[in-house]
Every structure is written in C-alpha cells, then in structure tokens.
Amino acid sequence: MALLETTHRDFANVSKIIGRHGKGQQELVPILQEVQAEYRYLPEEILSHISTAMGIPPATVYGVATFYAQFSLEPKGKYVIRVCDGTACHVRHSMPIYEAIRKKTGLRGKRITSADGLFTVETVACVGACGLAPVITINDEVYAQMTPEAAEMIIDALMNREVNPVETH
Amino acid sequence: MKRISSREELLDYARQCEARMKAVGRRVLICVGTGCLANGADEVLREFERLGADVAAITKGGCDGFCEAGPLVRIVPDNVLYVKVKASDVPAIVERTLKQGEAIEELLYHHPVTNEAYHGEAEIPFYSSQTRVTLCNCGIIDPDELDQYIARDGYKALARAVCDLTPDDVVEEILDSGLRGRGGGGFPTGRKWMFARTAPGDVKYVVCNGDEGDPGAFMDRAVMEGDPHRVLEGLAIAGRAIGASHGYIYVRAEYPMAVGRLKRAVEQCRRVGLLGERILGTNFSFDVTIKEGAGAFVCGEETALLASIEGKRGMPKPRPPFPAQEGLFGKPTVINNVETLATVPSIILRGPAWFQSIGVEGSPGTKTFAITGQVANTGLIEIPTGKTLREVVYDIGGGIRGGGEFKAAQIGGPSGSCLPTELLDIKLDYDSLTRAGAMMGSGGLVIMDSGTCMVEVARFFMSFAQKESCGKCVPCREGTHRMLEILEKIVGGTATMDDLHILETLASVVKESSLCGLGRTAPNPVMATMKYFMDEYVAHIVEKRCPAGVCKALKRYEISESKCRGCTRCAQACPVGAISGEVRQVHVIDVAKCTRCGACVATCKFKAIAAV
Numbered sequence: 001m002a003l004l005e006t007t008h009r010d011f012a013n014v015s016k017i018i019g020r021h022g023k024g025q026q027e028l029v030p031i032l033q034e035v036q037a038e039y040r041y042l043p044e045e046i047l048s049h050i051s052t053a054m055g056i057p058p059a060t061v062y063g064v065a066t067f068y069a070q071f072s073l074e075p076k077g078k079y080v081i082r083v084c085d086g087t088a089c090h091v092r093h094s095m096p097i098y099e100a101i102r103k104k105t106g107l108r109g110k111r112i113t114s115a116d117g118l119f120t121v122e123t124v125a126c127v128g129a130c131g132l133a134p135v136i137t138i139n140d141e142v143y144a145q146m147t148p149e150a151a152e153m154i155i156d157a158l159m160n161r162e163v164n165p166v167e168t169h
Numbered sequence: 170m171k172r173i174s175s176r177e178e179l180l181d182y183a184r185q186c187e188a189r190m191k192a193v194g195r196r197v198l199i200c201v202g203t204g205c206l207a208n209g210a211d212e213v214l215r216e217f218e219r220l221g222a223d224v225a226a227i228t229k230g231g232c233d234g235f236c237e238a239g240p241l242v243r244i245v246p247d248n249v250l251y252v253k254v255k256a257s258d259v260p261a262i263v264e265r266t267l268k269q270g271e272a273i274e275e276l277l278y279h280h281p282v283t284n285e286a287y288h289g290e291a292e293i294p295f296y297s298s299q300t301r302v303t304l305c306n307c308g309i310i311d312p313d314e315l316d317q318y319i320a321r322d323g324y325k326a327l328a329r330a331v332c333d334l335t336p337d338d339v340v341e342e343i344l345d346s347g348l349r350g351r352g353g354g355g356f357p358t359g360r361k362w363m364f365a366r367t368a369p370g371d372v373k374y375v376v377c378n379g380d381e382g383d384p385g386a387f388m389d390r391a392v393m394e395g396d397p398h399r400v401l402e403g404l405a406i407a408g409r410a411i412g413a414s415h416g417y418i419y420v421r422a423e424y425p426m427a428v429g430r431l432k433r434a435v436e437q438c439r440r441v442g443l444l445g446e447r448i449l450g451t452n453f454s455f456d457v458t459i460k461e462g463a464g465a466f467v468c469g470e471e472t473a474l475l476a477s478i479e480g481k482r483g484m485p486k487p488r489p490p491f492p493a494q495e496g497l498f499g500k501p502t503v504i505n506n507v508e509t510l511a512t513v514p515s516i517i518l519r520g521p522a523w524f525q526s527i528g529v530e531g532s533p534g535t536k537t538f539a540i541t542g543q544v545a546n547t548g549l550i551e552i553p554t555g556k557t558l559r560e561v562v563y564d565i566g567g568g569i570r571g572g573g574e575f576k577a578a579q580i581g582g583p584s585g586s587c588l589p590t591e592l593l594d595i596k597l598d599y600d601s602l603t604r605a606g607a608m609m610g611s612g613g614l615v616i617m618d619s620g621t622c623m624v625e626v627a628r629f630f631m632s633f634a635q636k637e638s639c640g641k642c643v644p645c646r647e648g649t650h651r652m653l654e655i656l657e658k659i660v661g662g663t664a665t666m667d668d669l670h671i672l673e674t675l676a677s678v679v680k681e682s683s684l685c686g687l688g689r690t691a692p693n694p695v696m697a698t699m700k701y702f703m704d705e706y707v708a709h710i711v712e713k714r715c716p717a718g719v720c721k722a723l724k725r726y727e728i729s730e731s732k733c734r735g736c737t738r739c740a741q742a743c744p745v746g747a748i749s750g751e752v753r754q755v756h757v758i759d760v761a762k763c764t765r766c767g768a769c770v771a772t773c774k775f776k777a778i779a780a781v
C-alpha cells in the first residue's frame with residue numbers, strides 16, 4: 001500500500017512540473033532536468049508517465065533521456081563525486097585522484113555507485129575551473145588543486161559525517 | 170527602479186549610476202569566480218561584510234582571470250591587489266589597509282623568481298601584457314548589479330543600435346569591423362548576420378552558443394558569470410541586426426552559476442524595460458530565454474545545438490541548409506559564440522575603425538585564452554591577435570612551473586592541434602595558425618612540459634572524441650573507436666609499426682568522410698602529434714619506452730644503488746613481493762613481478778626509487 005501511495009504522489013509531482021512548463025517538445029529537456037533534480041535519477045515508470053502526459057512517443061522520451069550525459073536511469077549516490085578529466089586536469093594528473101577515490105569508496109569493475117548508496121563516482125570533462133587543476137566536484141561544489149591524499153581526507157570527512165551526523169554543522 | 174523608456178532616460182540613469190559609484194569612495198572587490206570560490210572566497214566575502222562594511226563598500230566581482238593567485242581582493246581606487254587571501258587575513262586588511270591606508274606586504278603578489286612585490290595589477294606582468302575589451306568588466310563590477318554595468322557604458326551600444334542605426338547599418342558596422350567568430354571557426358560575423366538578415370521570413374532567431382565544450386577552457390564561462398549583461402546586450406544587438414525578436418542562450422550543464430547569473434540579468438532587464446516590448450520607446454521588441462544543456466559535447470556544434478533547444482537528441486544535420494537559412498524551428502537563425510557577442514557592444518560603441526586598429530590585419534581585435542597546464546600563472550587572458558605564443562607562455566604565463574622546459578602547447582582542444590617548441594614564435598591569429606596547419610580554436614591553451622607524453626595526450630583526446638561521438642555517422646562512430654584502440658595499444662606497449670600506418674590511414678578517412686565538425690576534426694590531435702612528435706610514437710612501439718615516463722605499462726622502476734640505504738621499507742610496501750634485498754644492502758626490483766603501482770616510490774624516504 002505504502003508503495004502505491006508514494007507512486008501516486010510522485011506522479012502528481014511530475015504532473016506539476018509538466019504543468020509549469022507546458023507540453024511542447026522543446027520543454028522535454030528542462031522537464032527531465034527538474035525530475036532528475038528531484039529524484040536524483042529518472043525512474044523508468046516516470047519516463048512512461050511523461051511520455052503519456054506530454055503526448056510524445058516513449059521512444060523519443062527514452063532517446064532523449066539516454067542521449068545526454070546529465071541524465072541517469074539508475075539511482076545515484078547521496079554524494080555525487082565528479083573527478084574532472086578535462087585536458088587541464090588530465091595533464092596535471094587527475095587519474096590517480098580518480099583511482100584513489102574509487103578505492104576509498106570501495107568501487108570495483110564497472111560499478112560507479114557504492115553499495116551503501118552514499119557515493120557515486122564519475123568523471124566529467126571540465127567544470128571550467130581549469131586554472132586550479134586538478135579539481136573535483138562533490139554535489140556541484142568545486143574542490144580545487146586536489147591530490148589523491150586530499151581527496152581521501154574529504155571522503156573520510158563525509159563518511160564520518162554519515163556515522164556521526166550530530167558532530168557536523 | 171522605474172522603467173527606462175527612452176535613450177535620454179538611459180543616459181540620464183547612467184549618469185546617476187556613475188555618480189553613485191564615484192560617491193562610494195573606497196571599494197573592496199572580492200572575486201567570486203568559480204576558482205576563487207573553490208578556494209574560500211565566500212568566507213572572505215562574509216568576513217569583509219562583517220568587519221569592513223562601515224569603512225568601505227564591499228562588493229563581489231566576477232572572475233578576473235588570475236585564478237592561480239586567488240582568492241583575489243582588489244581595493245579601489247587605492248590600486249591594491251591582494252592575492253591568496255584567507256578569511257583570517259581580513260581583520261588585518263580592514264585595520265591596516267582600509268583604516269590606515271597602508272599596504273600589507275605579505276599579501277601582495279610577489280614575482281616567482283625575483284620575489285619583488287607588486288602593488289596593483291597595472292604592474293603585474295600577468296595583467297600588464299593584456300588588452301581587455303571583452304573582459305573589461307570582469308572582476309571590476311558586481312555581475313548581479315545592473316546599475317554597475319550601466320555605469321560603465323552598459324546598454325549604450327544597444328541604444329545606438331535601436332535609436333540611431335538601421336538594421337542594415339548594424340550589419341554594415343560589424344562587417345567593417347572584421348570581427349570573426351570566436352567559437353573556433355573564425356567565420357566573419359557580419360557576413361553571417363547579412364545572410365540571416367536577407368533570408369526571407371518574418372520570424373527569425375538569434376542564439377548564443379555558451380556550450381563551451383573544449384575540456385580545458387573557460388573563457389565563455391568567465392564572461393557569462395562575470396559580465397552577463399554584456400552577453401545579453403550583444404545578443405539583443407544581433408536581434409536588431411537580423412530582425413529577430415527572440416533570442417536563446419544555451420549554457421552547458423556544468424555551469425550552474427552562469428545559468429543563475431544570466432537568468433538574474435534577464436529578470437533585471439525585463440523589469441526596467443531593456444528587454445521586452447518596445448525597447449527604449451522604439452519599435453524593437455526582444456526577449457531572451459536561457460536554456461541549460463544536458464551534457465553532450467556535440468551540442469556545441471550549431472545544428473546539434475538547435476536540435477537540443479527543440480527538445481530532441483542533439484545530433485548534427487548536414488549543411489546546407491545553413492542555420493541562417495533554416496535554423497531553429499525551421500526559421501532563419503544566427504548562432505554566435507559568447508565571446509563574439511560580448512565583443513559586439515564595444516564595436517557598436519567605439520566604431521569599426523577602432524576595432525580594426527587592434528591586433529593584426531585579417532583577424533583584428535582581441536582574443537581570450539584560458540592558459541592552463543604546466544605554466545606558472547594559469548588563468549584567463551585577453552590579448553590583441555598576433556601576439557606570439559612565446560609572449561603568452563613566458564611573459565603573461567610566467568614560464569613553465571617549477572622551472573621545467575616547454576614542450577608543446579595544445580591549442581583548440583579535441584579538434585585542435587599542438588604547437589611544439591619550433592613554433593614558439595608563431596603569431597596567435599586565425600591566418601597565421603591556419604598557415605601552420607593548426608587552428609585558433611575557441612581559446613583553450615594547455616601548456617605541456619617534458620613530463621607530458623604526447624602519445625598519451627593524443628589518446629586522451631581520441632578517447633574524448635570517441636565518447637562524445639553522437640553515433641549518427643559511421644566514419645566518426647567506428648573510426649574514432651578503432652583509432653582509440655590503436656592508441657591504447659601504443660601506450661600499452663603492444664602496438665607494431667603496422668598499427669601506426671593504419672592509424673594514419675584511419676585519421677585521413679575519418680577526417681574526410683565524417684558528417685559534422687566533431688568527426689572531421691577528431692583526428693587533428695593525432696595528426697599533429699604524429700607530425701611533431703613521431704619519435705615518441707616510435708619509442709613506444711619499437712623500444713617499448715615512454716620518453717616522458719608517463720605511460721604506466723611502459724614504466725620501469727629502478728632503485729638507485731647510491732641512494733638506497735637498505736631500510737627494507739619498500740620491500741614491505743610492495744603488494745606483490747617484487748622487491749628483495751638484505752637489511753642495509755641495496756634492494757632490487759624484479760621487473761617481471763612488478764605491477765608498477767608506485768607504492769615503493771611513495772614509501773622510500775631517500776628518494777632512491779624512480780621510474781625510468
């Protein structure tokens with residue numbers, strides 16, 4: 001029952017977003033962006049709902065959702081860590097930072113989200129802070145002039161915050 | 170604030186704004202560009218607001234380009250620039266500089282070699298070699314304040330374009346100025362406008378390309394964040410020129426702050442009537458929509474960008490028809506880069522002859538570059554076209570960081586080329602670069618030193634192009650994939666000379682037969698590195714050696730006999746047991762077992778282990 005209720009509420013939210021934007025296809029990308037901001041990913045049943053509500057074929061909605069790197073069809077972690085691998089960061093050795101973060105968060109093989117759902121680790125091609133390379137972002141906040149050690153310390157701090165939420169401010 | 174409904178009202182209001190700015194007396198400008206924010210500029214700002222608000226006006230400014238030295242604090246009119254300011258420095262600045270008028274030596278910029286202290290930016294070589302037209306307000310005004318833009322001649326060019334000039338005059342002036350598109354192609358902006366102006370149809374659009382796809386460049390970001398009104402003004406003038414009443418600014422997803430500042434600027438303009446119906450009491454009506462991209466490099470290509478605004482997958486279309494004939498929603502559309510449009514107001518205000526007098530003939534004006542990589546002063550710069558690469562790297566950039574040796578500059582990102590030491594004296598303008606087989610690109614300039622492997626750089630760009638290929642045409646989709654495979658074999662030490670020949674053939678096939686600019690330019694970094702650094706390719710393939718010591722698979726660690734003290738730490742640290750040796754005896758690495766993880770290098774206290 002509880003599950004059904006949430007689903008209903010979810011659709012109501014999505015309908016509100018669509019209502020705000022209107023149903024023209026040029027609104028599809030902004031609508032998907034808002035939906036993703038709310039759920040941290042694009043749940044499949046919501047994509048079908050959007051298709052019906054906007055009168056756009058499911059293949060088109062799905063096609064757009066899978067084309068752009070910003071959209072994710074899988075749930076993301078609470079902390080989305082992006083390691084910049086743009087040219088400026090790359091030549092200042094961003095990859096060892098990426099590897100250190102993956103190791104620290106226990107990611108192996110093709111996994112990008114940690115088993116506890118806390119961390120998603122991905123690369124991004126330039127966040128525009130190239131003057132301070134190498135950089136990483138955590139939920140859109142930029143951390144400059146990184147080293148593998150500094151990145152590990154930041155993740156330690158986040159892990160601690162999760163264990164002892166009261167201690168943080 | 171009330172509506173501005175004629176040119177006289179604008180000029181009058183500008184005088185008031187100017188007077189108010191002057192009356193403020195002392196002003197503290199804290200840079201809140203992305204770089205400075207990441208280094209704690211927001212805390213510095215809060216601390217100034219808490220402690221200094223009664224002795225000076227505290228304002229935030231956009232990125233002024235000297236990111237390396239941030240957070241930056243500028244005090245005007247005293248002409249003092251403080252670098253790497255921390256929140257804990259603020260009490261002293263308020264007490265000593267703001268109250269007693271004395272400069273704090275430790276916070277000034279010091280020359281990296283001579284250690285001489287510089288007071289203000291006019292003396293610092295990073296700034297003094299620049300000519301700022303497009304960036305003239307960046308770092309100087311608060312991007313969230315329309316009044317500050319208006320106080321510095323803001324919207325006067327638009328007033329001239331709608332009150333004094335006909336649309337044809339506007340096109341004419343841009344044609345005469347010789348302005349060329351700053352987005353990479355260098356196409357004459359006036360010609361593009363003329364095509365759209367003369368294209369039949371009532372509904373036309375102007376689009377600003379703020380996708381800034383080159384990974385390693387942030388010129389457009391700095392302008393959109395630091396001086397958003399300049400972009401809006403340029404776009405509105407373009408609208409006036411071609412007869413469009415709606416414009417779009419397409420900003421890439423990774424730039425949330427730019428989106429916020431532009432949206433705010435649009436709101437401010439609508440409120441005072443600088444956007445909307447009957448601007449300045451004329452028949453010209455114009456409004457702007459800010460569109461956020463969703464993370465796809467190919468959307469920087471104009472036809473893909475238009476598809477993306479329409480809500481489709483951002484895939485390019487064959488041209489012709491060009492957007493100027495059949496663009497957004499099938500209507501004639503002008504699409505220009507951020508920097509191109511941000512240059513337009515100055516041209517309309519100061520005239521084509523003034524613009525022609527800057528830089529070199531054939532590509533006049535200034536160009537912004539993001540200089541990054543292994544250079545001492547990274548950041549954003551604006552120089553007259555025709556300055557040499559050497560001037561940029563050594564005068565403005567302060568040379569190679571750590572005193573290393575220049576090896577190459579990568580220019581133009583994934584579609585670009587590289588300029589080796591032999592080309593240090595090349596002039597940075599469209600025609601000189603094209604003659605040398607390179608390209609201007611959008612302004613990304615990544616400086617590389619002897620610690621950079623050029624084959625790995627080629628692999629890096631190919632991997633980028635391959636990931637970003639939209640998949641529509643076969644040469645690009647499959648070609649980039651195969652090229653990447655070969656490059657991976659080369660850096661992995663398993664390639665043969667035959668592979669190298671295949672790589673060369675593939676490069677020309679992909680270049681000749683791809684549908685859009687992405688595929689047609691993707692082989693450029695490979696071709697350029699093959700042209701100038703063939704010896705590095707051959708070393709990887711034949712000698713199984715990476716001359717720069719970068720490629721992991723080809724790295725070999727060696728313990729120096731003279732430095733090793735036999736402390737055994739490395740042997741304990743090695744996860745695969747590849748190091749052996751007795752206590753107090755020189756240790757050795759078993760190359761066959763070594764996985765090149767580098768753990769031993771990190772633990773050695775005597776710096777006895779190095780990659781060769």
Ligand SMILES: Cc1cc2nc3c(=O)[nH]c(=O)nc-3n(C[C@H](O)[C@H](O)[C@H](O)COP(=O)(O)O)c2cc1C
Pocket residue numbers: 349350351352353354355356358378379380381382383466467468469470471472504505506507509510611685686687
């Ligand atoms: C793959 C690809 C990516 C591009 N990315 C950008 C970009 O990020 N920004 C930009 O202004 N132009 C980009 N362009 C060039 C645009 O297609 C277009 O030429 C430009 O926006 C025109 O503006 P301009 O004449 O003012 O330079 C790209 C082109 C290609 C082929």
Ligand code: FES
Pocket residue numbers: 084085086087088089090125126127128129130131133134135384385386
């Ligand atoms: S390359 Fe990393 S921020 Fe630009």
